[in-house]
Amino acid sequence: MAVLVQFEFPFEGPFGAELVQAARELAASIAQEPGLKWKIWIENEPARQSGGTYLFEDRASAEAYVKKHSARLSQFGVTHPRVSFFDVNEELTRITRGPVD
Amino acid sequence: MAVLVQFEFPFEGPFGAELVQAARELAASIAQEPGLKWKIWIENEPARQSGGTYLFEDRASAEAYVKKHSARLSQFGVTHPRVSFFDVNEELTRITRGPVD
Numbered sequence: 001m002a003v004l005v006q007f008e009f010p011f012e013g014p015f016g017a018e019l020v021q022a023a024r025e026l027a028a029s030i031a032q033e034p035g036l037k038w039k040i041w042i043e044n045e046p047a048r049q050s051g052g053t054y055l056f057e058d059r060a061s062a063e064a065y066v067k068k069h070s071a072r073l074s075q076f077g078v079t080h081p082r083v084s085f086f087d088v089n090e091e092l093t094r095i096t097r098g099p100v101d
Numbered sequence: 102m103a104v105l106v107q108f109e110f111p112f113e114g115p116f117g118a119e120l121v122q123a124a125r126e127l128a129a130s131i132a133q134e135p136g137l138k139w140k141i142w143i144e145n146e147p148a149r150q151s152g153g154t155y156l157f158e159d160r161a162s163a164e165a166y167v168k169k170h171s172a173r174l175s176q177f178g179v180t181h182p183r184v185s186f187f188d189v190n191e192e193l194t195r196i197t198r199g200p201v202d
Binding site for chain 1: 105109117120121125128129131137138139140143144146152154156188190193196197198200201
């Protein structure tokens with residue numbers, strides 16, 4: 001069953017186009033992660049927040065990624081990201097056009 | 102620019118198939134909300150948590166929905182949902198197959 005993971009953390013930047021330059025290679029690497037269906041890169045520059053919304057094929061791949069990504073973030077000074085795991089209610093999600101297939 | 106909204110809140114159920122029965126009509130109504138691209142229905146039964154991950158076309162439609170949905174949740178006894186607004190970094194998201202188009 002698909003698992004949604006939400007990362008949120010305080011972040012001083014870069015944001016927007018500058019983050020694209022800084023993180024393009026990282027994004028290409030993340031795209032290859034086992035079990036990852038997709039990641040949406042989220043940011044709130046006025047609030048100095050960044051994060052990601054992820055869909056994984058299953059809980060095991062989600063947990064392996066969270067461990068790996070948390071260690072990577074700590075190298076950038078992000079030491080306590082807020083991480084949430086959720087199951088997806090696929091039948092209700094289908095009614096509201098949610099992209100989980 | 103697309104806006105991602107994350108709702109999370111404590112919830113005593115129903116979950117899973119029981120929630121489908123209880124919320125099917127609500128889901129059909131939410132699917133008609135102005136500016137909504139999609140909603141993923143998220144739940145964590147062991148942690149007694151529920152919520153939704155939404156993508157809106159713009160900030161105005163996201164804010165209008167959050168106001169409406171927060172009032173509706175309060176009728177179900179959910180009085181202080183955690184709500185986060187984020188911009189989407191579309192270029193990085195495209196690299197990781199994020200469904201934002």
